[in-house]
Amino acid sequence: MAKPKQKREGDAGVVTVFLGMSIMTAVLHAMIKSKFTGVLFFISFLIFLFFAKRAYGRKHDDEIVWEETLGDNGVETLTSYKKGKVHSIERWKPNGEKCPHSHVMNGNGVLVFYNRDGTEMKRVSYKGGELFEPDRE
Template identity: 40%
Template sequence: MRKSHPLFFPPFVIRVFFFFAATCLLASCVTTTESGPTPAIAPPEPKNPLSEVTVADLNDSVELETLLSDAIHKDRLQLQGEEGNELYFAPNPPYTGWAKEMYENGQVSRLVQFKRGKQDGLRIDWWGNGQKMVQGRFQEGKRHGIQTSWYLEEGQKQAENIYDNGKLISAVVWKPNGEKCSHTNVLDGFGILVAYHPNGQKQGQGRYEDGEKEGLWIYYSDEGEEDHRETYLKGRLQEN
């Protein structure tokens, strides 16, 4: 009886078979991948143009008017929380954006930037005639960086202070006539500060320790008479 022989395929047939098998397997993988759920890619967070406003923008009347039209009135903000941890709400959640205060004549008196319920960014105050009164920055609710103030008359510079996380590091004061005050000497958070009324009379004086008001501070009327006294301990006003 003749024995049966196993099937025999020529080598080129075997190569063709494996080529098609590999192609089908690859196609199956690609199809499985493409048909599966596509991982979600979070779109980039849109930038808020109001958060990128600079001092130069606020010096432009058109830019300022645009910003004022978008800013909410500060009266709408609600201060909540314990002392030292207060947050501003409008009404929920903690407010991020710009807030304004206005004079009765319609002139802006203050423009403040908030982030997550705290003053964070630019803050500018104006006199009633439209001239700048104070300009500075806040960080996490505390003064930070350079703060400049001006007298009402002719925009004469009044003071230039540098803050670090709410503490006064250095201070330079000018009298209304432009003369630098030699009595003010605050350096590295320690020293004496003297302030003046626009008419040249002394407004107040006291000392700083470690960047905070300390001890007795005396304040005067614009006629040069003593008005009242305050006592501070590590920056906190003490009750008499």
């Protein structure tokens, strides 16, 4: 299954960053009034791309907060929180395939992290909405 392509309400965060960068460019242009407007716009656009790459989209749905983590290839993780604790997590591999091993529901389950080449980096467990580390003997 491919990554979700539909627009989520969290995209407003990216739009906010873009508008902020546009306003910053306009202010800098007004202050400097020079021939470097194109350079300033280019720099602000690069800054926008840097922040938008790791933007977080949040959607409040009563007591549940949805958080979308973006990476190089689009959505990496879609997490929901309920009353401040992890409720569910969906994860995608670097190649865009939905991770069949990551399954967190009702605060319990496993989340798999991947290297850029798609090999498994590590697994973490959640219990009761929090990271779970069994006692080491």
